[in-house]
Amino acid sequence: MRRQPAPPAAASGSPGNSDGQGPAASPLEKGRNFVRRYPVVALTCLMLVAALVLLQSGLGEEARVLASAYAAVIVVVRAAGMLRALREGRWGIDLLALMAIASTVAVGEYLAALVVILMLTGGEALENFAQGRAARELRSLLDRAPRFAHREGASGVLEETPIGDVVPGDVLVVRPSELVPVDGELLSDSASLDESSLTGESLPVERTRGQQLLSGAVNGVAAIRLRAAASAADSQYSRIIALVEEASNSRAPVVRLADRYAVPFTALALAMAVMAWFLSGEALRFAEVLVVATPCPLLIAAPVAFLAGTSQAAHKGIIIKNTRTLEQLAKAQSAVFDKTGTLTSGRPVLDEIRLAPGQGETLGSRKVLQLAASAEQYSSHVLAASVIEAAAAANLDLLPVQQATESATHGVEAVCGGRQVVVGKAGLVRSSSSGFREAAVHSGQLAVHVAVDGRYAGALIMKDPLRGNAVDTLASLRRLGVHNTMLLTGDASATAAHIAEESGIDHVQAECLPEDKVNTVAAIRERPVLMVGDGVNDAPVLAAADVGIAMGAKGATAASESADVVIMLDDLSKVAQAVAIGKRTMAVALVSIWTGIGLSVVLMAIAMTGYIPAVAGALLQELVDLATILNGLRALHGADPKLKSRGLPPA
Structure with missing residues (x-):
């Protein structure tokens, strides 16, 4: 059984961000935090600046030694990760990058080596940033989790209590613009709620007394009262959080597909680098080709697109758990x-009213429905609520009931407005009235029979509509x-x-x-x-x-x-929308992968001719990484124009 998340602990003040800093953090604090999160990026920038200063000071040898030593350390450290990747079958991801660093150091292009290191570590930082943006909709669910509830005490005084202490049956008050803390039944006459974070429905939803409210919905402009129907851990919002946490910790097959692309890509890059060296007779050409062959696009493209896709789905009320x-x-x-x-x-509705000759025709369809609905107030049968709703839809007031007796699973006998009414299955009504005749029903229909004052009045034909x-x-x-x-x-x-x-x-x-x-x-x-x-x-x-x-x-x-997918809005069209989002996300991920490969191959071909120096090649590869990240983020948006033009649901 999957563990349900515990209710969030009480917190005071403004929540900090993921870095542990408050929303008003100073630039200095942000800088310190960046160094803590990305120490290798910061250190590489420092080394690059130091090398440039030494060069400007005429200390070229010292700059070469410093940069080369630092690059050697990075190669050794990253080699451990590469060995782990080799054991997982992902031998192409880090191999080219490490070979590019080592070869540039070997031919004396130590500045290019530093740029390649910055490209690798900076690419990881960019990926982290992009993933953070793509997962924003998912994280917003966690950030908005209710923490406290206003519970009515025995004397009617409100008590602010931790949400984890709320139990079913407690009467709660939700103030304007507050989140509904737990699932419950509305006690106020009406309520206007924003359920967009739960269902994706952007318009306010109107609820009336007796209807169920979902935790996580935002109350409107008037305070409301509700009776808790579940604890916090068993309420809708906590269940959504659990689904989101499951979704955010998964890895997609297309990422492994990208790993497999790295195998032929690595072979192609090495072949082109060796050929460039052979044709030119210069080892420098080998390094220049490898610098632009680093497979960062393969590493970055798919995760960004897939996180963007799950984020977009969550925004539309579709939780993709994996x-x-x-x-x-x-x-x-x-x-x-x-x-x-x-x-x-899943909720039967009234399809038609068939009146029996005599009693039924005398009473008329509206009176038969009114009497049946009045009697059904005292029935626990699954169809009782549907009959009452049909009367409400016809603007019929329910009559006072003086006496009622329910026959379990068969129907109810009641005295309504001075009349003896029997409502239910054919067997019960037949035994309680004269003139009974079985109502003929079609596929998908069922009959609720009605007798009034001992005479058969007719049948309410119900159906569960498409x-x-x-x-x-x-x-x-x-x-x-x-x-x-x-x-x-x-x-x-x-x-x-x-x-x-x-x-x-x-x-x-x-x-x-x-x-x-x-x-x-x-x-x-x-x-x-x-x-x-x-x-x-x-x-x-x-x-x-x-x-x-x-x-x-x-x-x-x-x-x-x-x-694997939970549709939070009771809307069947979300099934097609989920498929559209899946297709869109896959298309974006594959375009990102092939765009990265294509640009890298073009740069390698140019580098073979010697027109791209090592340092310039490293900077160009950084632009390729950025292009794949930006393309992956397209999955945050709707279906592409080709899908829309074919009449598909907007993603």
Whole structure:
């Protein structure tokens, strides 16, 4: 079981940054901090300045000895890291850089050696900076974690208490612009909340009394009261933090792919360097070629792009728990969907009211619905809330109930507004009324029967409707290359076939147990396979799929624990958006890699002719590194114009 993060400790004052300095740190403090974080970069700059001063003072030999000795130390120290890389199969990453430093020292180009060292260490610092920017959206979740809650005491006085001390049932007050500290039920009449950090929804969300509030949402302009429904550790925001921490500690396959590119790249660079030496007869030419062949672009490009991609996804309410998932999303060929709560809303709605001759026609559809909803106030059946919501949508006031008796799983009998009302399954209503007739229903429908004053009045036909954006989502997935689609559900075959036809899904398998779903997904040949679900019964198949996507907006379930992607907003279109982000990120990463390789090869070819001195070559390679970092950061932004022009969802 994955460990849940502990609630953040109480903190006072302004939080410091990652460097341990406050937000108002002076330039001197920032400089000291930079030296602590990047000592080799600072020391190399110092050595370069010292060498230039010695040269200006006419002490060329002393400058050469100082720079050469320092470069030798760096080569020895970095060689240890190179040996570790060799054991991991990444023999091309550091080898060229160390050979470039050693060869420039050997031919007396000690200033170029210092520039190469600065390029290597400075490139690492630039990568660190770029990764910091790319991960900004992920870190913002951690930085904004609630720390305190205002709890109502027994006398109604507010007590400021650490968030970890809040227990379910506590009544809390959330002041304007504060974060909701834990998941809870709204006790105030209404609330306006900013849930953008949780769901990606930029517009304020309106909530009414009795609705659930998610921790991490920002309250609007009026204070609200809520009843805690969970502890801090079990609330939505802590679960998001756990997912973010998991996402930020992963390494993508494309990085290993970049390592493999370094193997032929190293061979090509050495071949060109040897040829330049052979044709010119000058060892200096060998060093000049190697200086511009340092494979920093391969080392930097992929991590920056992948962190940018996961950051963009988090900003849009899509938590990608492992960056390896981005490559699988980009290559996905099949998508498998659960039905209830995934393709459908998971909440039955009123489809139509069928009135029985006599009693039903006399009362009329609005009166039948009003009486049924009034009686359902005292039912715990799953459909009761849907009937009450249908009455509210029709602007019907619920009648006072004088007496109510529920028959578990069958229905409820109540006296509403002076009338005897029975609402529920056919068996209960048939035994309690005259004139009953079974309502004919189509696939995906079910009937709630109603009797009034001992006579059958009619049936409320309910259905679990297809999500409004399901058809468009399936079409977007096909445009993204996910051509094989399947519906897996435990529901009856007729209902499943109806939903599949309505949404445009190719294949259907109904009446599935959890193990049947796992076996079916394992047998799919068109891979990688996406599996989209939301319930506890989906957890095994989400874990078994190449990419498990959990519709986790309603809270952390076993599904979201097992999934690779959690969609925080209850929006099916985010599935296609996640695939679009994966494709965009992969494209940016590969462009960065090939751009770095291409520019390096061009510079090597020019260096073979002797037109690029060693020092200039080292500086040019630094520009190549910068170009790959900037290109990798493009994954922070939306899908490229080619994707948009094909009608794909904006990433």
